[in-house]
Amino acid sequence: MASLWKHPNSPYWTACYTNSLGRQAKRSTKQRNAKLARKIAEAWEEAEAKGRARQMTTIQIQKFASDLAERVVGDTIEVPTVEKFLNDWLAAKEAKDSSAGTIERYGNTIRLFIDYLGEFAKAQVTAIAPKHIDGFMTHRLKEGRAPKTVVVDIKTLRTAFNRAFRYGIILNNPVNAVELPESESMERELFTHKEVGDLLAAAHKWDREWVTVILLGYYTGARLGDCARMKWENVNLKEHGITFVQGKTGKRVNIPTHIELEEHLGTIYNDEPLTDFISPGLAARTSGGKHGLSESFKRLVGRAGLDTMTVKGKGSHQFSKRTFHSLRYSFNSALANAGVSQEIRVKFTGHSSNAMNDRYTKLDRKPLGDAIEKLPKLDEQ
Structure with a gap:
């Protein structure tokens, strides 16, 4: 008693x-x-x-x-279940105009985590411990998922549970105690100017909206989702520029339009009834999945007779060194090889640092060789 x-x-x-x-x-x-x-x-x-x-x-x-x-x-403790909390967090992210690609990625992680928890997803969110996060991570790795993919999943959960911590629902973020798996970044390869021409030729025969999206990618360095969902309000043909907010970073980017891109946009502007999106058909599609934008572009690369340079990555998945994102490498590298300063290139790409921009820069061999040739011979001293 x-x-x-x-x-x-x-x-x-x-x-x-x-x-x-x-x-x-x-x-x-x-x-x-x-x-x-x-x-x-x-x-x-x-x-x-x-x-x-x-x-x-x-x-x-x-x-x-x-x-x-x-x-x-005389009052109850109102704590949401894990499932409700995570879905509410996802809805809040969507309401804040996060990019469609980001929401799709977040949603996939949340669904997988809830499925992994099973009945425990109905427990209060305060019941989640590091062991649950660690178990989910191990489960994903055993499924054959690449460490880099799993790291993205865990970082998504960390962001979600940070909200619970800030709101005072939990005392500590359980994700912070988990050690992330080591992941190696595969280096992508770019498309040459001629190969971009091959892609455009294939797109003209297959789906002309891809012509627009490829030109946007090659001449602005924008990511696939941003190119596919570019709106006419982002384009100023009179001022010769394109201004848009990057879906991934939220940065506002202003890029002068290249003459070839401008002529193409002018043709569409004059010949077709305008819609909000420049490429409405592609804008309506998601990035991932078998019928998503990324896989469609891979098929277009094949139609153009080009190699995606697919290699075995970590886990059970294959890694393509040449995807739509390679056009971002092509854009940045072409500017670098033309002598454009890194300061300007960073403004165009929206990179967070010069170090990040370096990763997207592939210099031509000839200028490098010419630079070495400028060193004097020993017998000339």
Whole structure:
């Protein structure tokens, strides 16, 4: 039977009860009112007794804590389930105009994590521990997913649970305790100017909207999602420029239009009824999936008679060194080889640093060779 005791020098009542190990325990109730303190003491002993008998699950313990709060202070502890919290977080992200590609990636991770948890997804979000995150990560790796893919999944969960931490729902972010797997970045290859011409020729025969998207990618360095969802309001033919907000970074980019891109856009502008999107058919499609934009571009590369340079990556997946993103490499590298400063290239690409821009820069061999030739011979000294 639980009892109360009060230290002469303390204003609070102390609960005396038998804990789950069968030992006598003392714990302050932080209550000055003896009646409320007794309710707490009895509730603690009840919970310890059930714990000793292994009669309580995690969800039952959470419900018990909520019931105790209602009995003592007249209010329940409102904590969402894991499933509800994550879906609410995803909805909040979507409402803040995150890019369609980002929402698709976030949504896929959330769905996979909830499926992995099973019934435990109905537990309160406070029940999630590092072991659940670590288990999910191990599960994904055993499925044959590349470490880089799994790292993206875990970082998505970290962002989601950071919201719970900021809102005071959880005391610590469980994802922070998990050690991420090591991942090696595969280096992409670019498309040459001639190969871009081959892609355009194939696109003219297959789907003319791809002509527009490829020209946007090659002459602006924009990512696939941004090119496919580019709107006419982003284009100013009179001022010869394109201004858009990058879906991935949120950065606003302004790029002068190349004459070839401008002529193509002018043709569409004059010949076809205008819609919000420059390429409405492609804008309606998602980036991932068998019928998504990325896979469609891979098929277009094949139609053009070009090699995607697919190699075996880590895990069970294949890695293509040449994708639509390679046009971003082509854009940046062409500017570098033409002598355009890195400061300007970074402004165009929206890269976060010069180091990141370096990764997208592939210099021609000839200028490098010419530079070495400028070194004097030893017998000329």
